[in-house]
Amino acid sequence: MIDEADRRILRHLLADPALTTAELAERAGVTAATCWRRIEKLTDAGVIRSRQAVIDWRRLGYEVEVSLRFTLDKTNPRAFDEFLAAAREVPEVIGIETFLGRVDVRLNVIARDMVHYQQIYRERILTLPHIADIEALMLISTIKDSAGVPL
């Protein structure tokens, strides 16, 4: 289904989504028309799912980002569903991931400062249902952030 030219286009597209079709075509070594057609085809086939704008929350005044890792009380079969539904109601939660491992769920939480974080943590996070354990990792810096895959 996906050939070498598709792979090259995807590799460059993932590495730098801001490229124009012409620039992308040049890097991938295909004509602009081919590049455009391939992208259409990959999008229709669902290989390229979506394009989203990235929001820099720091520039909006959210200086604190914390990764909260939860272990849930799995004696309750509704624990996952009820926890996730409640977490979706917290506006400062910008990402939710579920895992197989020692951690069940991770919430990515942003706050304006530590005082604001304390308030969110006490009022909105500790009140989420079915929590057995919480660990926090505070983000110091992001050194690499790429959607690339080694195609």
Next chain:
Amino acid sequence: MIDLDDIDRAFLRELARDGTLSAGELGRRHGLSQPAAWRRVKRLEEAGILAGQRVEVDRTALGFGVTVFLGIKLATKGRVSLEDFERAVTAIPEVQVVQHVLGLFDYRLRVVARDIADFERVLRRRIMTLPGVGQVEANVLLTEEARPGPLG
């Protein structure tokens, strides 16, 4: 920091969902002309609030069926060891995200692999051989969901 009104926040919400929306389309949705909508998008870009685009692909269709998050604790610390570790870890093609964190671990990594056997290869040959690496914890990603965040 610049002030945002309800329309700016709506633009951010909609662009975070679909980055291909044109200024014309955004304007139509909110009763603005194309040039007026374009000026707002430009202002959000210039303020660094709109910080580029991200393409989401079906990783499984591309043959990468497994995503694993690793928590890594360094065995030795000090500025030099952090720099050595960071330089080596960012060069690994399977490592998508590297974050320096404070807490139970020193670094958080997001790693993609073709399958569990391929992940084991990446873990043994590339991760465990990184300079200064100590304790490693792995959690396999099952689902992920981006939320709109506090945009009113």
